Amino acid sequence: MPFYEPTTKDMEFVLHDLLKVSELDIPGFNEMDRDFTGAVLEEAGKIARDVLAPLNPVGDHEGCKLENGSVRVPTGFEDAVNVLRDGGWTGFDCDPEYGGQGMPYTLSVAVGEMHSSANMALMMYPGLTHGAYAAIHAHGSDEQKTKYLPNLVSFKWGGTMNLTEPQCGTDLGLIRTKAEPQDDGTYKISGQKIWISAGEHGMAENIIHLVLAKIPGGPEGVKGISLFIVPKFHVNEDGTLGDRNEVSCGGLESKMGIHGNATCVMNYDGATGYLIGEKHKGLRAMFTMMNEARLGVGMQGLAQASVAYQNALAFAKDRIQGRAVTGVKEPEKAADSIIHFPDVRRMLMDQKSFVEGGRAFMLWAATMIDRSRRNDDADAEGLVSLLIPVVKGFLTDKGLDATISAQQVYGGSGFTTEWGAEQFVRDCRIALIYEGTNGIQALDLVGRKLATDNGKHVMAFFDLVKDFxxxxxxxxxxxxxxxxxxxxxxDLQAGGMYFMQNMGNPDDALSGAHDFMHLFGHVCLGLMWARMAKASFEALDAGAADTEFYESKLVTGRYYMTRKLPETAFLLKKVQAGGENVMGLSVANF
Amino acid sequence: MPFYEPTTKDMEFVLHDLLKVSELDIPGFNEMDRDFTGAVLEEAGKIARDVLAPLNPVGDHEGCKLENGSVRVPTGFEDAVNVLRDGGWTGFDCDPEYGGQGMPYTLSVAVGEMHSSANMALMMYPGLTHGAYAAIHAHGSDEQKTKYLPNLVSFKWGGTMNLTEPQCGTDLGLIRTKAEPQDDGTYKISGQKIWISAGEHGMAENIIHLVLAKIPGGPEGVKGISLFIVPKFHVNEDGTLGDRNEVSCGGLESKMGIHGNATCVMNYDGATGYLIGEKHKGLRAMFTMMNEARLGVGMQGLAQASVAYQNALAFAKDRIQGRAVTGVKEPEKAADSIIHFPDVRRMLMDQKSFVEGGRAFMLWAATMIDRSRRNDDADAEGLVSLLIPVVKGFLTDKGLDATISAQQVYGGSGFTTEWGAEQFVRDCRIALIYEGTNGIQALDLVGRKLATDNGKHVMAFFDLVKDFxxxxxxxxxxxxxxxxxxxxxxDLQAGGMYFMQNMGNPDDALSGAHDFMHLFGHVCLGLMWARMAKASFEALDAGAADTEFYESKLVTGRYYMTRKLPETAFLLKKVQAGGENVMGLSVANF
Incomplete structure (x- = not known):
């Protein structure tokens, strides 16, 4: 039976030894001392360990069922969501004006990692609701905010994001869902949306769907997309619920993982919708919170790697098989634990050095989002926007690798449902796909973010590294x-230079985009490990009590620097190989 | 709905342009001309495409059910098995003395790849039976051969291999299953075996279990293991079936993939068993056919990559989304096919260059097995024994990567059950684990095979490369x-040199074993691609009609050489980093 053990200690190290959050000049951060963050993470961790994690295999096994138009979620999910709601966790970083706790985003990411490690599928219900909250908060009218936000913050109502249609995911310009203007200023929404996570369930009294649709007569393509609020139940003036709106769940997707989350086909049959923000500016409105949304998916990849590692480690310490090549380690047993075998160690160190390095990277990026939000800092916004495709793409690609490597530690047991290792792989898999596939992240990085503001932000990143x-x-x-x-x-600079010099043939640049994203990710984790090493030396110099913790950090960091980071040379080689061999085969000859 | 299209043309290229099988000085090979192999592969391909592939999602969805001690296999499986049986495919490379077709092993591997691509789970029923056949053929008495082999060859009876127990998989020295000698020369077998593929089903009249067990009073550890035949139904002197033996299926494993195959807990409760070969030499007897068994698993990894690639390619040609960066490619459509996008191409070329290179490597290795069998050639046996861990480990590791990459091509559709891409990933996953985990393959390569016969075989491999x-x-x-x-x-030679110079600390060698196995795999595929390039130039020079086929080979080969092979430098770096950072953390500090 898989378990989740809170990673409070490591998060505290990142927040305080590394990022020194309470010293950062960001409003609200000076309250984030060790005592405070420790208390928050301890509470969050208890819920993760005791409430969410035990339901993770239950959700996987039972899945969701569509019965007479309603979705039945797995046993225990509603009770667990109530625990989150009652503890104020669903509105943790939300605006206090609407009932939120107003906590820094950075801390919410740490909490989110724990909860997502424990039960990714379950956490997507409040997760999508948070997305709807954020879009309305950023673009809704005051009336809309008052009407919807408090109930989204408390998860009295759920929320969803409706983008994809059968004929389009990445290319939203092909959207067919129509929004016909009505005389009363509302719209009639008609069309089909697919892959709508948390699209239907009974855990909230109402569900607020945010829907991308086209108003007839508007501009072609993505420039003619508007964003609408479509409540499952109409909301009366006094806030009470009225009749059902003309929106319904037409089916559930059968899928590889995250079975506990309802992935819905949503049918809009002339449903009443309310425009958010300006007409035809829907894509911008939907994507305002893109940095947070994509960081959130990167977090999911990391979170699955983290819990997969924990469980693989426990297995490796417990399972005895054969004897260590350097001599018997556990003479009192019939065989040695497999953790003494170099190849098992290699797998565990791969996972550990990724999880700890990735966590630091993610939380560092989160502080930049807080800085851009709370200090209105355009440079922080620019830098984090550059890094976000790396956070999403690298942490999910490598996160999946880590779950597979963790599964491998178990041998045959890893393939069985019983031990749970295989669920982490299947759940993690979606993170490489949704919220923009990792190929799209690479395209965003190379095709857009590198050149933003004339390359100012990538130069700022290089300066950061150089200065350190x-x-x-x-x-x-x-x-x-x-x-x-x-x-x-x-290597990273040389990769960037290659793109600059080969702008003329976009195939050359884009053929290496994915490799460049990985190159960038390695340098980010390398920077994090170098900084963590420095922080560890400082703590040891200062006579920190827990010397073993800091010394272990140094060992793990050295592992990353010697055995993971040098991949950059290979990645650069691929970047510099250009597009000739990638694009050389004609479509007919495949 | 996923499909399988036979890869006859590429296999013909490998067999004839590359390996020139009909010219090889191996008994039986001179009959393997293009007409003959083409006819065989065409027939095998039809079964794969029309009979086996349509049942692949059925098997995944329905799985196996244990009902009153019997296993119900998925709908259609029995009919499909009958097609294989009736066509003589189950005894394709078996001894004609016992009703086999006596075909070269090499050709059976090509056929096996097709059938395994189409339905891996189904093919494991005859696959395990073939394993039991091979062990009895090699080590059984004449009486045992006469009694069991003809029915195993025809799949009138099934067969299984029983090694693993709850407390041991890799370390078979820990086996507890007992074999008590009886006065009549038989043994009473008692114990529990787990993860027994095809352990119970009703598709054959009888099932012949091969079981590893310990005779009380024998030597400790692996030196005290013997191998037994335990039939599900007793076999009378006249060949008819008698009563049930005391062996039963106690449960089915719930697992990540290969749902169509019954993974059984087998309980032996004083079952009558018959010793095969000598007492206490059971491990040797079970592992005689190890090269074939491990090549067969490498083949499964490659086969899943092959079918996953085919389906991803079809999706990429069909799915329209956005416009190519270099300008509109399909103006008649609302958007261009995603195959025009460099990152999609990168994924497809990764898969294609692996599948074609891996197929050549696998079939080349298979010819060496034929040479060692049919010519009693110790050098061929030595070389292929060196390469087998690479075939198994590299083809399954990279095979899984390819299935994941193929799944990624689909975007969200890849995560849904409907499109089938996710099944290829889940089915492929087991190939990295069973028949010796890939970590065990790496250990076998570095800890044993490199030094076999004083390094003679690895030197022979280097000479092959150098000569070319x-x-x-x-x-x-x-x-x-x-x-x-x-x-x-x-790089490969430098890696081997590192191990030679660091024999003193086995942790240093074994920490890099997995990386070395990949280094070796890349060089093997690099050699295959170089040879295939040469064969393609020769065919073009000779005025071959299908110039596009050969030119495509060259493009695909160049892709491998520029974008995959250079990983060797990184792998060497990891090998040379030794064990310090891998083993540096004490167990307590994990």
Whole structure:
């Protein structure tokens, strides 16, 4: 039976030793001292461990059932959602004006990682609701905010995001869902949306669907898309619920993982909708919160890797099989634990060094989102927008690798349902696909973000790395972190340079986009590990009590620097190979 | 709905243009001309496409059910098995003395790839039976052969291999199943075996279980293991069936994939067993056919990659979304097919170059098995024994990567059951685990095979590569294949050298074993691609009609050489990093 053990200690290290959040000049951050974040994470962790994690295999096994138009969620899900709601977790980082707790986004990401590790499918119900909250909060009228936000914050009402249609996912310009203007200022929404996560369920009194649709006569393509609120039940003036709106769940998708979440076909048959923001500016409105949404998916990839690692580690310590090559380690047993075998260690260290490095990267990026939100800091916004495709693409690609590697530690048991390792793989798999496939992330990075503001933000990133190298280049203890970071960063710059010099043939740039995204991800994790090494040395110098924790950080960091980071040279080679061989085969000859 | 299209043309290229099988000096091979192999593969392909493939999602969806001690297999499986039986496919490469067709193993591997692509779970029923056949054929008494082999060859009876127990898989020394000698020369077998593929079903009249067990009082550990025949139904002197033996299926494993195959808990409660071969030499007897068994699993990895690629390609040609960056490609459509996008191409070329290179590698290795069997050639046996862990480990690791990459091509559709891409991933996953995990393959390669016969076989491999490089180094057209092959081969030699110089600390060698296995795999596929390039140039020079086929081979080969093979430098770096960082963390500090 799989378990989840809260990663409070490591998160505290990242928040305080590494990021020093309480010292950051961001409104609200000075309250984030160790005591406070520790107390929050401890509570969040208890829910993850005791409430959410035990339901994870239940949700996978039972799945969701569509019965007479209603979706029955797995046993225990509603009770668990009530625990989240009652504890104020659903509105953790929401606006206090609408009942939220107003906590920093950064802390909400740490909490979110725990909860997502414990039960990814379940957390998508409040997760999508949060997305709807955010869009209305950013673009809704005051009336709309007053009407919808408090109930979304408390999860009295759920929320969904409706983008995809059978003929379009990535290319939303092909949307066919229509919004016919009515005399009373509302719209009649008609069309079919697919893959709508949490699209229908009975855990909330109402569901507020945010729907992309085209008003007839508007501009062609993506420039003619508007965003609408379509409530499942009409909401009366006094806030009470009226009749059902003409929206219904037409079916549930059978899928590889996240079985506990209802992936719905949603049919809009002249449903009443309310425009959010301006006409034809729907895509912009939907994507305002894109950085948070994509960071959230990167977080899911990392979260599955984290829980998969924990369980694989426990298995490796417990399972005895054969004897260590360097001599018997556990003579009192019939065989040694498999954790003594180098290849098992390799797999565990791969996972551990990724999870800890990725967590630091994710939380660092989250602080930039807080800075851009709370300080209105355009540079932070620019830098984090550059990094977001890397957070999403790299953390989910490598997160999936980590879950597969964790599964491998179990041998045959990893393939059985009983041990749970295979569920982490299946659940994680979707994170590489939704919220923009990882190929789309790479395209966003190379085709758009690199050149934003004339390359200002990528230069800022390089400066960050350079400055860190410069500041610590004299420190001998840091050499084994600085030297590989320097080499990797040089590879990244060379990759960027290649694109600059080959703008003329976009196929050349885009053929290497995915590799470049990975190159970038490695440099980010390399930077994080170098910084964590520095923080660990400082803590040890300052006489920190838990010397083993900091020394373990250094060992894990060295592993990343010697065995993961050097992949950058190979990735650069692929970037520089251009598009010739990628595009060389004619379609007919495939 | 997924499909399977036979890969006859590519297999014919490998068998004839590349391996020139009909010219090889191996008994039986001179009959393998293009007409003959073409006819065989066409027939095999029809069964794969029309009979087996349509049942693949059925098997996944229905799974197997244990009802009153019997296993009900998915709808249609029995009819399909009858088609294989009636066509003589179950005894394709079996001894004609016992009713087999006596075909070369090499050709059986090509047929096996097709059938396994079409329906991996189904093919495991005759697959395991073939394993039981092979062990009895190699080690059984004449009486046992006469009694069991003809019915195994015809699949009138099924067969299984019983190794794993709850407390041991890799370390068979821990086996607890007991075999108590009886006065009549038989044994009473008692114990529990788990993960027994095809352990129980009603598609055959009888099932012949091959069971590893310990005779009390024998040597400790693996030296005290014997191998027994335990029939489900007793077999009378006249060949008719008697009563049930005391063996029963105690449960079915719920698992990630291959749902159509019954993975059984088998309980032996004083079942009558018959010793095969000598007492206490059971492990040797079970593992005699290890090369074939492991090649067969590598084949499964490749086969899933092949079918996953085919389906992803069809999707990429059909799905329209957005416009190509270099300008509109299909103006008559609302958008261009996604195959025009570089990142989709990258994924398809990754898959294609792996599948075609891997297929050549696998069939080349198969010819060596034929050579060792039919010519009693110890050098061929030595070389293929060296390569087998690479065939198994590399083809399944990269095969899984390819299925995941194929799934990614679909975007959201890839996550749904409907399109079938996710089944290929789940089915393929087991191939990295069973028949010795890939970590065990790496250990076998580095810890045993490299040093076999004082390194004679690895030197023979290096000579093969060197000779090819030498012979073709002057050919300018070949430079883009020879140069990267040379570099990769140098990396491989450096990796081998590292192990030789660091024998003193086995942790150093074994920490890099998995990376070395991949390094070796890349060099093998690099060699295959270089040879296939040469064969393609030769065919073009000779005025071959299908110029596009051969030119496509060259494009695909160049892709592998520029974008896959250079990973060897990174892998070497990891090998040379040794064990310090892998083993540096104490168990307590994980």
């Amino acid at each position: 190298i410069k500041e610590n280049g004299e420190d001998e203890r840091m050499a084994e972190f600085i030297t590989p970071l320097k080499a990797a960063s040089k | 490089i030498k012979e073709n180094g002057e050919d300018e057209r070949m430079a883009e294949f020879i140069t990267p092959l040379k570099a990769a081969s140098k």
